[in-house]
Amino acid sequence: MHDWQTMDRAALDDAYANADHIAGAADYPPRWAAEAAAFREGLGARAETHAYGDHPRQRFDLFHPEGTAKGLAVFVHGGYWRRFDRTDWSHLAAGALAHGHAVAMPGYVLAPEARIREITAMIAQAVASAAARVPGPVRLAGHSAGGHLVARMVMADAHPACAARIATVVPISPVGDLRPLVPQTMNADLRLDAAEAEAESPALGTPIPGPKVFTHVGGDERPAFLWQAERLAEAWHHPLRIHEGRHHFDVIEALADPDSGMVADLLA
Known part of the structure; x- marks a missing residue:
């Protein structure tokens, strides 16, 4: 139980401060960026970048598998809508690519320049733009704030033009209830x-009816994030996958493993 309504600001700040409770947290972002850059370099001509809007951050990288794509997977990054870029996460495309799916990784304008409702609209635009380039089913995964954003893609007020093609949604350590952030x-x-x-x-x-939804979360995450994942799974009546021994920063590594349960859910 996350009784956020009885907590003061300092307690709430701490409850959602992932990095403060992960050993070696500062080492993760540069490692992610280095692995992502090496991954893109290895893809060569199979890695493209496209614009979906006028802002410099309104771009998505599109990675093609060898041969004809079976469909499109999209990964939306986190960072509390305030940090990171699409280029920090390229290596997480490895799992879906190995199974023959193209993978899109959109960037978006960050807060405070953009409000969350505006970021939601941007991701809908990015997903639709990427889907227009790759036929077949569309599969969405997102981490933390990105988990929130991919869940929003299958709600009636925000879903992209390709919503009828969305087969699966995998929110990973999502922020499903934004009220404790206020x-x-x-x-x-x-x-x-x-x-x-x-x-x-x-x-x-x-x-919306149709897409399969599977929420994933690390077993060693902050209680607030375990609550957030449980809230979404219970509200939407879908499976909750708890990765024992994983925390907020390393739970996403499963996306790079073609044999992981996370990738199996994404491609279900």
Whole structure:
């Protein structure tokens, strides 16, 4: 139970401060960026970049498998809507690529320049733009804030033009209920009010019929994130996969493994 309504700002800030509770947390971002760069270099001409809007961050990388793609997988990165870029995560495409799927990794304008509702609309545009380039089913995965964003793609008020093609959604350590973020210090950047927090919370809404949804979370994550994952799984009546021994930063490594259960859910 995450009784966020009785917690003061300092306690809530700490409850959602993942890096403060992960050993060697500062080593992860440069490692991710280096692995991602090496992965893109290895793909050569099978790695492309396309624009889906006018802002420099409105770009997506598109990685092609060898041969004809079976469909499209999309990974949306996290960072509390405030950090990171599409180019930090390229290596996580390895699992889906190995199974013959093209993989798109969109960037988006970060907060505070963009509000969360605007980022939701950007991801809908990016998914639709990538799907227009790759026929077949569309499969979505996202981590943390990205988990929130891919869940939003299968809600009636936000889904992209290709919604009828979305086969699976895998929110990984998602923020499914945004209301606990409103009292936090980070909200100076997010600028959430009560109405937007509620409207943008997948756990308070309903998905469109059709797509299969599987929420994944690390067993060693902060209690707040275990609660967030449970909230979404319970609200949407879909399976919750808990990865024992994994925390918020390393749970996503399963996407790079073609034989992982996470990739199996994505391609289900």
